[in-house]
Amino acid sequence: MSAPAWPVRLTFARTRRELVADFDDGSSGSVGFVRLRENSPSAEVQGHGAGPKPVQPPVAPDITVERAEPVGRYAVRIIFSDGHSSGLYTWDLLKRLTVGV
Numbered sequence: 578m579s580a581p582a583w584p585v586r587l588t589f590a591r592t593r594r595e596l597v598a599d600f601d602d603g604s605s606g607s608v609g610f611v612r613l614r615e616n617s618p619s620a621e622v623q624g625h626g627a628g629p630k631p632v633q634p635p636v637a638p639d640i641t642v643e644r645a646e647p648v649g650r651y652a653v654r655i656i657f658s659d660g661h662s663s664g665l666y667t668w669d670l671l672k673r674l675t676v677g678v
Contacts, residue, residue: 582672587653589642596642598675600668606675611636614657616674617664 582600589596596613599605614636617623624630641658648654648665656662666674 581669584668584671587645587671589645591641594639594641596671596675598671600672600676604672604676606677608674610640610642610657611638613642613655613666613674614640614659614661616670617655617661618666618670619661619664621661621663 582602582604584598585601586599587596590607594610595607596610597605597607615622615633622630622633637659643656643658645656646654652665652667653671654662654665
């Protein structure tokens with residue numbers, strides 16, 4: 578089993594409304610802010626336990642990222658313009674969303 582890739586750069590491109598991520602294994606990719614918000618790992622979005630995901634209102638197409646805060650060495654908290662801030666995006670999740678791996 579290989580070691581997980583670590584991000585070496587996260588760029589929040591506001592005009593394109595996307596997160597661009599570069600990883601230490603040489604991979605890179607991007608994800609739009611809408612998809613990033615729709616895939617928040619928070620319990621509010623994903624639900625609690627094994628039950629179905631709660632129904633979410635549509636994410637506004639003009640959503641932006643207000644700021645991002647590192648959480649230890651394993652994740653980043655992203656604060657969106659709609660006030661959502663409870664999801665901790667791990668490096669593995671960011672790689673799946675941006676690179677598709």
